[in-house]
Amino acid sequence: MSAETPDYRDTVFLPQTEFPMRAGLPAREPAWLDRWARIGIYDRLRERAGGRAPFILHDGPPYANGNLHIGHALNKVLKDFIVRSQQMMGRDARYVPGWDCHGLPIEWKIEEQYRQKGQDKDAVDLVEFRQECRRFADHWIDVQREEFKRLGVTGKWDDPYLTMNYHAEAVIAAEFMKLLMNGSLYQGSKPVMWSPVEKTALAEAEVEYHDHTSHTIWVRFKPMGLQPKAEWIGSSNEQQQTWKKNFEDKLRALDDLIGSEAEASVVIWTTTPWTIPQNRAVAFNRDIAYGLYEVREIADNSTATKGEKLLLADTLAEGVMQAAKVENYVRLRDVPTDQLGMLYLVHPLRGVEGADGEWDYRVPMLAGDHVTDDAGTGFVHTAPSHGDDDYQLGLLHKLQMTYNVEPDGTYRADLPLFGGEAIIQPDGKDGPANVSVIKQLAWAGALLAKGKIKHSYPHSWRSKAPLIYRNTPQWFAAIDRPLVDGMGDYGDTIRARALTSIDRLVKWTPQTGRNRIHSMVENRPDWVLSRQRAWGVPLTCFVKKGAKPDAGDFLLRDVRVNDRIIAAFEAEGADAWYRDGFKAQVLEGVADPDDYDQVMDVLDVWFDSGSTHAFVIRDREDGSPDGIADLYLEGTDQHRGWFQSSLLQACATRGRAPYKGVLTHGFTLDEKGMKMSKSLGNTIVPAEVVGQYGADILRLWVAQVDYSVDSRIGPEILKGTADSYRRLRNTLRFLLGGLAGFAEAEKLAPDEMPELEQWVLHRLAQLDHVVRKGYDAYDFQGVFQTLFQFCTVDLSAFYFDIRKDRLYCDAADSTRRRAVRTVMDILYHRLVTWLAPILPFTMEDVWLSRFPSEDDSVHLHDFPATPAEWLNEPLAAKWDHVRRARRVVTAALEIKRSDKTIGASLEAAPVVHVEDRDILEALKSVNFTDICITSDLSLTADPAPNEAFRMAEAPGIGVVFESAMGEKCQRCWKILPDVGSHDHPGVCARCDKVLGHG
Template structure:
C-alpha cells in the first residue's frame, strides 16, 4: 500500500544558527607570523606608548640574558611571563613600556670565541686583544639579533628597535661611571683575598657563576712533627695530624689550627713490626682516623697495621697555644723550613677529620682571616692556570691542581699515585690516603671544570665598612646633592677620607654599611612569593665582600689609576670626566688604546701610576642596567616596579642590582621582585642534551604555535619548578581548544548584532542578570590575580568560567532561544546583549595570555588595518541592581539542575529517553515558574513538589523546529505556537 501522507517539513532553514568564518582549527604556527608582521607594520608598540602617555606608569625591568645561543625553555618561560605581566598592566590602563636587554660581556661570550679558536688549533693568548674583543662584540651582536627574533616570535611586545645592550658605548660609559661613584666614595679596595677561581678560564668567579656537583676526591691524613710546645712539652716529637680533601694545598701550608675547647689525645701507636709513633688528634675523632690509617696505606705507618694503641695523655686545645710544627717538606729549605705555628681557630670542629686543620691562607677564607690576624700573608704559589710557580721549591711548574691524577693517592687501582702523595709518603708524613671521598664540589657553570679558592689581588666592594657623614653635608642618608648617599669614606688602609663631591654631587653616609642598607631595602621590598625575602636576606647577611674584578679581556675595564707609592687609587672628578668622555666616544676599548697621560692631565705623571687592566664582573655590569635603562629613559631616581627572573637570581641579578643601587642610591632599584622556578621535563628531571629530554621552545612554536606555550606558562604554578612534555602540552592544547571554541561560539552567535538589539539590564531575564553577576565576580578575581602576579589563578578562573559557567550552562540553556526565538524577541535580544558584553570582556581578559588568538578573534569581528585588541583597556561591565541576591538564588538553581541531569542519566543509558528534552521531572519547589525551570533544565516539563527528584518520559509531541516536547504540538513534526509564530 502506498504512503500518501505528506513528508515532515525540514525547518532548518528557519532556525537562526550561529554563523562565523572563524575556524575551529587554529593553525597558529602559520597564522602567528602574519599577525606579528601586522603589528610591526602598524607600529603597535609605539601606538600603545602614545595612547598611554601621561597615565600611571608600570616598569618591569628586563633581566638581561646572555647573547650566546638559541633560546631555551627557561628563556621562553621567563619572557612569556614578563609579557603577560606587562600586557595585564597595560590592559588595566597603565603605561607599561618594556625595554628588552642583553648581557654582552664576560665569560659566556669569551668562552664561545675560545671554543672556536680551540677547534682551529689557535691559541687565544696569541691573538691581539683588540682583535679578540672585536670578535666577542661581533659574536654578541649576532646572537642579540637571533634571540631578538625568537623572543618576538613568542609574542613578546617591547621596544625591539631600541633594546639596551651592556656593550653599547653609552652603557659601558654608564657602568664605568657607576664604578667611579663607588671609588669616589671610598667603597672600593684592592686586596689579596681568596676568591673562587677557575684555572680553566683563568679568572675569578662570583658565587652566581658556580654550580655544585657531586665528585669523588682524594682524602689524606698528613703528619706535622711538633718541634715546640711551651704549654705541653710532652708533645715535642709527636706528630699533629691533619686531614684534607684538597691535597694540593699542602705545598702552600703556613700554619695549623686547633679548637681551644676541643679535647686532644696523644696516642702511642705500636705497629706490627714494632715501630712506635706518637700522634695528636681530637680524642673523639680517633676512631675515624684509626680506621683510615689502618687501611693498609703506604706512608708513615709503612704499610704496617696498627697492633696497639695507648693513650699517653689528654690536653685541651688551649694548651697548644704557642706550639709550632715543621712542614713535612722542611728539608727543602726556604719557605718550607720555617716552623708552622699552631693557631686557635673558632671554626675548627670535630664533625670530621682529626680536629686539627692545616692553614693555607692562599686557598681558604677561614685560613686567610686567621693567618692574616697572626701576621701571615698569602704567597701566591698557585698560578692562574692551576700550576705552581716555576720557582716554587716543591712541585714548581707542575699541576694542574684540579687534575685528579696530580693529587691521586693511587689506591684502588683507578689512578697512579700523584706527586703530592708520593712525596709525602717518601717523607714519612702520609698516614692515610684514598681516592674515595664523595662530596659536593664547586664547578664553573660554563666550563664545568672544578674551581679552587685562590688568593689573588682583586678589587672588592666592602659589605661592612661603615660610612661617615660628610662634613660638607648635614642631611641624612639618601639626601645628597644628587640624591645619591655617600657610604664609605675611608682610604684603602682604613684611614678617614674627606669626601670629594662629583659635579653631580656624590653621596653622603650616616654610618650604615652596605650590608645594613641592603638588608633594610630587602625589608622594604615586596617579594612574590614571600619566601624570596628570606632567601635573598640570608644570602646578603652572610655574603663576603663583593669581588668585582675579573682577569679577562671582554668587558668594561676597571678604569682606575693606582699610585705606585701609596697603593691608593686616584680620586679626581676631572680625570673621571675625561675617562667617561673617552668611553662615550669609543666604548670600553678606549681604555686599552688610551693616551693615559692625556686622561690623567697635567696634574699627574703617568709614571707614578699603575693603569688597572682588570675588567668588571659582569654581575656589576648587569647590576647597573637600571641606571642606563630605567633612569636614563624615565628620569633620575625612577625605580622599576618589578624585577622578574628565575629563583637562582637571588644570588645573581637581584642581588647585584640591589648592592649596586644601595651603594650608589641608598635604596633598592625595584619595588617588587617576582621569582619563578625552572622548566623540567615531563618526568620532573632537569633538561639535558645528554639525557635527550630537552623540550625546544622553537620546535613547540613551529608545531603548535606560541599561544600554546604562552597558555602553558600561565597555567603552571611557576613559583615552583614546572614540567613540560608531550602529555603536558597535550593537556594545554585541550584547554586552548575549549577557549577557542568559546570565542568561535560567541562570534557565530553575535553574527549581525547591532546596537538596536541591545537590552537594558533591568529588562533582562534573571538568567542573563545572573551571568552578568558571574562575569562581575570573574572580573574582580582576574584583577586580584593580575595584581598578585598569580597568572595560574588568572588562567584557571578564565577557563573555568568559559567552560563551566558559559559552555556547560549559559550557552547550553540559551541555545534554544538563540536558534528559535524571533529576532525581535526580548529574551533573544537580552541573550545576545549579554553575549556582546561577554565577548568584549573575555577577549580582553584573554589577550595578555593568548596574544595572537585574542587578536585573531578581535579582527574576526572588528576587522581594521590599524586596530588591535592590545590597544584596549580593561572592560567596563554593566551595573547590576545592588539589592538582588543573584548569586545565592541561582547557585541553588544550578545545584538542582545538576541533580536533574544526574537523575536523567540512567534513563538515557537505558534508552528510555534519547535526550533530556524527552524527560519530565518533578523537583522540590523553587521560586521560579515551571516553564522557566523546564528551559533551565532543558526538559519537556517540570513539576514542583516536595520529595525526591523523579523522572519520566514525556507523552507530549515534539516540535519539528525547536525539538521541544510541548502540549501545543499536536503530532510529532508539527510546530509549537512559538515556532509557528516565528515562521509566519
C-alpha cells in the same frame, strides 16, 4: 520529519562565524607578528598612555651567546603576562628588553675559533679581539630577539638596551668611578674562586656545584716544641716574668702530654692535598673534646706505626683509625684546648730532600670557630691563600700569604719539589699536583692515611671545569666600609643599605625570597670586581707606581679624569681605554702619566648588569621618573646573581635598591621531574614547541604551572595544554557564532533581563575583581584557572547549554533572545581582553574576527570597566539552589540516557520532589523546565517515593522520571502536546509564532 512537514532548518538561528575550529597557530601566528610590527602597536600604546602611572618591569639581560632554552621562554612569557596585563589595567607598562654582552662566555667562543684556526689570541690586537667579541654578541642578539618575538613577547624590540652600547659602557665606567670616589674601592690580596682553565677570578654567581671525586688525606704534624708565642712576650723583663709565671704550669702539663721526644702527632684531614705546600697553621676549636690516642695494633698495609700517639677529636677518632687501618688503639688522656694554643708544629714537608728550606718555618696552632667535629679529625690544615676561613684566621694572626699557584693552575716554576705541576689541567681534568704532594708526604713519613671522596665541588658555570681558591691581587668593593657620598638615608655602608632595602623598600614574591637574599647579603664577603680578561668594561682607574695599596695616594681620584674617560667612552666605547696614548690623553694637566699605571683588568659582568638601572631606568626616555623599577623578575638563582649585584651596585652608587619589587620563578624540569640535559635527551626546545603547537600553547603552559616552584614540561603535558586550549577556543567560537550580526540596538539594560542573565552579570562582576587582583599579584595560574572554569563550567556546561534554545529558536527581535545576545556581547569583551595577556595571538584572532580593521588590535584596548551594581548576592544564593537542584535532575536523566530509555533530555518530563519550601519556591520562580533542558517538568512538595533518584550533595530533592507527552517539534525538538495544532505543520506554539512573525 514526514514528507508533508517543511524543512525548518533555515529558520533556526544557528551560530555563524568564519572563526576556524582548528587554530593552525604555527602557520598563522607569524602573520599577526607582522601585523603588530606594521601598525607599531608598542609605540602606539606609549603614545596613548600619556598621563597614566608608569609601570616599569626591568628586564634582566639574558646572555647573547646561543639559542633560547625553555627557561628563557618561561621567564620572558611571565614578563609579558605582567606587561600586557598592567597595560590593560590602566598603567603605562613599559618594557625595554636587554642583553648582557660582555664577559667570558663570548671571549671563550672567540678563543675557541682562534684555536681551531691555529691562531694565537695574544698575537691579535686587543681592540680587534674585542671587536670580534662584539660581532659575535651582535649575531646572537639578532637571533634571540626573533626567538623572543616569536613567543609573542611585546616590547621595545627596535631599541633594546645592550651592555656593550657606547652609552652603556660609559655609564658602567661612571658607576665604577663612583666607587673610586666614595671610598669603597680597594685593591687587596685574598683567596678568590679562580678558574685555572679560564685564568680568571669568578663571582659567587658564576659558580655551580657538581659531584667531583677528590683525593683525601690524613697528615701528621709533629710538634716542634714548647715556646711562648711572640704575642706572649712583653717588652720588659718584668712582663716576660709575668707571662712565664702565668703559663709555666700549662707548659709543663703540655710537655707531660706529648712527651719529651715529641712522639704525639696532630692529625689533619683535607680534600685538597695540593694546598699542603701552602700550609701556615693548624686550627682547632676550644669547644671540641680532644684526646691523646695510642696505636696498639695495625693491619699489614697500614701506614700507621705501632706505638705512635695521635691527637684527635674524640668524636672522630674511630673514623680516623679505620681510615689508617688501625686494628687496636687506646685513648690515653684528655687534651685540654687551652694547652693546644701554646704548641708549634713542624711542617710535614720540612727537611724533605730537595725542599731547599722552603718549609723550614714554625706552624702555629690557632683557635678557630670554623673548626667542627662533623668530619675529618677536629684539626684543620690552614692555608690562608686558598680558603676564606683560612684567610680570615690568617688576617687575625698575621700569617704569611703564599703565592705558589699561577693563573693557569700550576705551581710556580721555582717551587721546590712541585714546580710547574698542574692542579687543574687546561682540559679541566685533575693535574698531577695532588698525587705528587701525597707521594712526598708518604716519603716524609707524614702520610697517616689516604683515600678518595665524592662530594659537591665548585665548578665554573661556563667551562664546567673545577675551580680552586687562589690568592691573587684583585679589586674589591668593600661592603662594610663607610661611604663618603652623602646618601646615607638607609645606612652608611653597602651592606647596611642593602639589608635596609631588603626589609623596608622591596616587596619579595614569594616572601621566602626575602629570607634567601637577606642571609646571602648578611654573610657575603667583599665584592670581587676585577677579572683578568679582555672583553668587558675596564676598571677605569690609575694607580701610583711604587705606592702601597693602603696608601692614601695609591689611587688617582680626580673628577676631571673621570669626566674625560666618560666622554671618550660615549664617543668610542670602552675600546678607547686600550688605544695607544689614552692614559696620557686623560691625565693631561692632572698628573704625570709616567707616575701611574693604567689598570687593565675588566669589570665583573655582574657589575655590568647590576648597573643597568642607571643607563636604562634612569637615562632612557621610557625609563622611570625616579630611576627605580617597579619589578625585577628572574629565576631563584638570581638571589645570588642579578638581584644581588643590582642591589649592591645601586646601594653603592645611589644609596638604595633599584627596584620596588622582586618576583622569582623556579626552574624547568622534564615530565619526570628530572633536570633537562642534552645527554639525557629530555630537553624541550621552545622553537620546536612553537613549530608543533604554536606560541600560544607554550604561553598557556606557562599560565597553567605554579611558576613559584620548579615546573615540569614534556610531550604529554603539552598535549594536555593543547586540549585545554581547544576547549577554551570552542567557548570563544560559540560566542562569535552567537553574536553574528549583533548590533547596538539589540542591547538590553540589566534590569530588563531575566534572572539567569543577571546571574551571569553577577559572575562577571565577581570575576572582574578576581582577574584584576590575580594579575596584580602575578597569579597567572589563578587567573587562567578561574577563567577556564568559568568558560567550561559556568558557560559551556550551564549557561550556553540552557540558552541555546532561545538563541537558536526565539524570534530574532524577542526580548529573551536579545538578553542572551547582550550578555554574550558583554562576555565577549571581557573574556577576550582578560585572556589577551596570556593568549595574545588567539585573542587577536577572536577580536579581528568580530571587528576587522586595518589598524585596530585587542591589545590596544583596556579591560572593560565592570559596574559594581552587577553584583547581586541574594540572586547568586538563589541560583546556587537552582544549580544544585538542576544537577540532580541532569544526573537522573543521564542514567536514562545510558540505559537507552531516552536519547536526549528533551524526551523527559521529570517530577521533581523538593522538601525545602524556600528551594521549591525558588525553582517555581524560574523556568526550571528550560533550565533542565526538558520538554516538561513538574515541581512538588510531596515526599519523594522510594524509587526517586537522589544525590547526597543535594539532600531533600528527589527526581522521578516521566516521559514527555506529545509530538516532537520539528524546529526546536521539544516534545509538547500542542505540536501539530498550529498553522505551520509539525511545530509548537512558540515556533509557529516565530514562523508567522517571519
